[in-house]
Structure formats: structure tokens, C-alpha cells
Amino acid sequence: MSKLIQPPKGTRDFLPEEMVLRRKVMETIRGCFALYGFIEIDSPVFEYFELLSRKCGSEIEKEIYVFEDKAKRKLGLRFEFTSPLGRYYATNAEKLTKPFKRYIIGKVYRYENTQAGRYREFYQADADIIGSYSMNAENELLDLAVFTLEKLGMGNYEIVINNRKILDGIINAAGIGENKKDAALRALDKTAKIGEAGVIKEFKENGIGEENYRSFMRLIDLDAGLEDSKKLAVLKERISVDLKDESIKNKTNEGIEELSSIIEDRRNAKAGKDPGFSVIKFDPLLVRGLGYYTGPIFEIKSKDVAIGSFAAGGRYDNLVELYGVRPEGACGISFGVERIIDIITERDKDILKSLSSPIKLYIVYLSENERTFALKTANFFRIKGINTELSVSEVPNIGKEIKYADRKGIEYFAVIGEKEASEQKLTLKNLKTRKEIFLSVEEAAELIECN
RNA sequence: GUGGAUGUAGCUCAGCUGGUAGAGCCCCGGAUUGUGACUCCGGUGGUCGCAGGUUCAAAACCUGUCAUCCACCCCA
Numbered sequence A: 001m002s003k004l005i006q007p008p009k010g011t012r013d014f015l016p017e018e019m020v021l022r023r024k025v026m027e028t029i030r031g032c033f034a035l036y037g038f039i040e041i042d043s044p045v046f047e048y049f050e051l052l053s054r055k056c057g058s059e060i061e062k063e064i065y066v067f068e069d070k071a072k073r074k075l076g077l078r079f080e081f082t083s084p085l086g087r088y089y090a091t092n093a094e095k096l097t098k099p100f101k102r103y104i105i106g107k108v109y110r111y112e113n114t115q116a117g118r119y120r121e122f123y124q125a126d127a128d129i130i131g132s133y134s135m136n137a138e139n140e141l142l143d144l145a146v147f148t149l150e151k152l153g154m155g156n157y158e159i160v161i162n163n164r165k166i167l168d169g170i171i172n173a174a175g176i177g178e179n180k181k182d183a184a185l186r187a188l189d190k191t192a193k194i195g196e197a198g199v200i201k202e203f204k205e206n207g208i209g210e211e212n213y214r215s216f217m218r219l220i221d222l223d224a225g226l227e228d229s230k231k232l233a234v235l236k237e238r239i240s241v242d243l244k245d246e247s248i249k250n251k252t253n254e255g256i257e258e259l260s261s262i263i264e265d266r267r268n269a270k271a272g273k274d275p276g277f278s279v280i281k282f283d284p285l286l287v288r289g290l291g292y293y294t295g296p297i298f299e300i301k302s303k304d305v306a307i308g309s310f311a312a313g314g315r316y317d318n319l320v321e322l323y324g325v326r327p328e329g330a331c332g333i334s335f336g337v338e339r340i341i342d343i344i345t346e347r348d349k350d351i352l353k354s355l356s357s358p359i360k361l362y363i364v365y366l367s368e369n370e371r372t373f374a375l376k377t378a379n380f381f382r383i384k385g386i387n388t389e390l391s392v393s394e395v396p397n398i399g400k401e402i403k404y405a406d407r408k409g410i411e412y413f414a415v416i417g418e419k420e421a422s423e424q425k426l427t428l429k430n431l432k433t434r435k436e437i438f439l440s441v442e443e444a445a446e447l448i449e450c451n
Numbered sequence B: 001g002u003g004g005a006u007g008u009a010g011c012u013c014a015g016c017u018g019g020u021a022g023a024g025c026c027c028c029g030g031a032u033u034g035u036g037a038c039u040c041c042g043g044u045g046g047u048c049g050c051a052g053g054u055u056c057a058a059a060a061c062c063u064g065u066c067a068u069c070c071a072c073c074c075c076a
Helices: A016-035 A049-053 A058-062 A082-095 A135-152 A164-173 A178-189 A191-205 A210-220 A228-242 A246-270 A337-347 A368-383 A398-407 A418-423 A441-449
Strands: A046-048 A066-068 A074-077 A100-109 A121-130 A157-163 A280-282 A296-302 A309-315 A330-336 A361-365 A388-390 A412-416 A425-430 A436-440
Touching: A016 A100, A016 A121, A016 A135, A016 A337, A046 A049, A046 A082, A049 A074, A049 A082, A082 A100, A082 A121, A082 A330, A121 A135, A121 A337, A135 A157, A135 A246, A135 A296, A135 A309, A135 A330, A157 A164, A157 A246, A164 A178, A164 A210, A164 A228, A164 A246, A178 A191, A178 A210, A191 A210, A210 A228, A228 A246, A228 A280, A246 A280, A246 A296, A309 A337, A330 A337, A361 A368, A361 A398, A368 A388, A368 A412, A368 A418, A368 A441, A398 A412, A412 A418, A412 A441, A418 A425, A425 A441, A436 A441
Parallel strands: A157 A280, A361 A388, A361 A412
Antiparallel strands: A046 A074, A066 A074, A100 A121, A121 A330, A157 A296, A296 A309, A309 A330, A412 A425, A425 A436
């Protein structure tokens, strides 16, 4: 394909049949957000670069699309919704009712190399709560996630949780200094990928000793057979022995309490047939973006399709004060719409074909003599709320029109010829069953509506 | 930003040690002027990703570049 007619790297065109699924997924998410009492907002696709880059690491900063406007303002495309949310909240705090529960679905941009499930322009759907320090907020988000994923038919997935406070405590107990913390966490996060030797190597490259790694691992070496709540209890005991600094110890215990409370809540939710409990898992090696998280963090991954996590989030209690307003507890969850769509498509390769067209009826009339009746008929269906396409062919050819309608996935096909017009009726054909009947316009509407 | 693989028709792909491009599917027209399939007949469609270079001659060889995929990095 020539360069000019190819969409820019990492961006894509969507065909009409793909849009049906995309719309369905986004509407499902939107509906679930609303069911949980979140309200929709919108904010600009671009913000001042300085605002976007404020709390993200240098790695992320490289991924921001930057540009200058004609007045030389330095702007950037949003790469996620959290810092724009902080800005939005600070700007409008006086007008918002708190706790502020909002959602936003929109495109975000990241300048990074493309891969399967990784694009430069993609949709994210975020739900956040600002104004609560309680774990009830986390629980609401996780409940929302479980509910939404069921609705979407995501198959098997796993919610992995951890807590930044716990990580900080263990890092400290393992003798890793504050200045080496980020490097250590980044390496530890990769354990599953690069293995023990790999992590130790990375530790050394960053001037952290193997013994630090060993003591970190000793602290989180928990019997895999234990329930998460028991694991946390064991961890708490070890921390109380190994941590000398009282304030860090308290912080860490706080983190442990928080996770225990979340797990407990999920267990209780299970009574209401919530599958979330069985899929939630404490993982002391989960790290996530080092930017602004301050408490519980979580990540949701498919167990059916290897594509990285498709949703993630956590608590970021010190976000809004960055923008000069009174501190508020806050946490949020973000769904990767494209990844969700990729997983759905991967699990059911025929899904695009099985989704029906938003257009329900196709009308063809055979000559100008029938045009008036055809127009009236189309209008009748449209008033009834039935999406109707009226043929615009110059020379009507039923065979061709049927093929056209069928290819577009339209289920009903109405023919208006001399006979139909004179009797003010329709020949209505169901393109799936291939059966056709002669009936009145009202009867046809009823038939289509109850289908 | 780093490393690897790939790039030929709308799609899936063939194309030998260099000799100037093919198949299947799709699409269009007809057999069939009020009915989708099948069949048959006919037809459209390619600056071989792009730009240079080597050569009498390049889809093929060399260099660069762009894109896709994979692995890093990082992440939805």
C-alpha cells in the first residue's frame, strides 16, 4: 500500500462490521459505569505538556505526543486519563459534588512501538472516585469490573492485587534504599518474565546487592497453598519483626489491612454469585506504573488470551493536591477497550459475522410509480424506530439488492412492486430463513419489532 | 529507542541460479428484466511497500526508508 493511503503507524481504520462490535463493547461499558452510579464527563484530547508530564516517569514522558500550537504553547496528547482528571477536578472542584464519581471513554495516544494489542491511538474507559479514603471505593471499582467483564463475556480472567504501601515496607525491610526503590521494583515486576537470575542481574546493574534480593524474596516467600488472607497475616508477622522504623511499619500494616479488607469484601460478594472472589489473587510482585499510586493496585488479565492486562488501576491519594486543591482520597480503574475487543474476537472468531446489522430493513421499489408508497412506508418504519434503508438504485434489480442487503447483514427485505403498491402492502422476506410473506405495513413492523 | 522476521491483486498466497507477474477466493457483466445458492460464459483489477544502486535486464541481489508482526523497554 502506498504510504499516503496507509493510516499513520499504530492507528487503524475500522470497517462498518467492526464498528458494530466496538460500539457494543463501549456501550456495554458505558452502561455498567452508569449502573454503578458513575457519571460521564469529557475533557480535551490535548493538555499542556507540563501537566501531562508532571507525575509520570521519564519512560512515559518519551511516549507523549508533543506539539506546539501557533502561539508556541507546548501541548501534548493525553496518554491516559488520570492526570487530566486531576486537572479537571482542580479546575471544577467547587462545582462538583463529592465524592466525585465520574467516567470517561475516549481516545488516548502513546508514542511507542506497535505490537499485537498495542497501538499508538486507542480507547480507554476510566471510572474513578475522588473524595474517599475508604476501601469501599476500591471494592466498588472491583465489583464494577467483575460485573462489566461478565456482561462483556470476557471468559476466564484474573484480578491480581497488591499494595504500594506493602511494597515500600518490604523494600525497606530488605535494606533497599529509597533512591534505589524504583529500580528494584521495576526489576522485581519482571520476575515472571526474566526469572530470578535476571532480576539479580538487574539489581546489580542498579547497584543493589543480591542479598537485598534474597531478603526481599524471603519476606514474600509464602506457602502457595495458603489463602490470601492467611498469606497477608504471615506477611504481617514477618514485617513486624524485620521492620525497625515504626512509621514505615505502620504504613505497611495499613497496606496489609487494606488488602485484607478488599479480599474479605470479595469473599462476601461471592455469596451473591459474584465470581470475583475466585479470580482475585494477591501477588506481592505486582508493581505497576511508578507514577502516582499510593495504595492498593490491581491488574486484570485474560487467562484465555495472552495479551497483557486489559484493565488496571489503583489508589492515588496525592494526585489532586498536586494541582493546588485540598487533598482527597482517590482511586480509579481503566479498561483497555482495544484489548478487550481483541480478546473477545480471539475467543470467538465468528463474532463479527454473528452480530446483526444496526439496519433492520431494506426496502426496494421497482419503478417510479411505487416511489410514493415506498417513501411513505420507509417513513412509517422510521417513526416506529426501525432502522430502514431505502434503495437508491437507478435500475432496481431484486437479485442484486438482496445480495447487497444480505452482505450488509440486514435481516428483512421488503419489495414494493405494482401489486404491493396497489394493495398498500409489502412482500417481506427474511433473508436468513429465506421465507417471504405478503402483509400490511403494520404487520411487517410488528414482525420486525418483536424480532 | 534496540534486535529479529515479513512486505507481490480487495483477501490468502505462488513466482526456481536475475529474463519484465500468476492462482484461488472476492468483485463486475451475462445466461436469469420480481428473488441471494450452485453451475456455465465473459471481464475488471498489481509503479511486486517506497527510493536509490548493481546489471544489457531486478519482484528477486545491495543500501536506505516506511509499514506490519515478534522479542526487549514500557504499558491498556
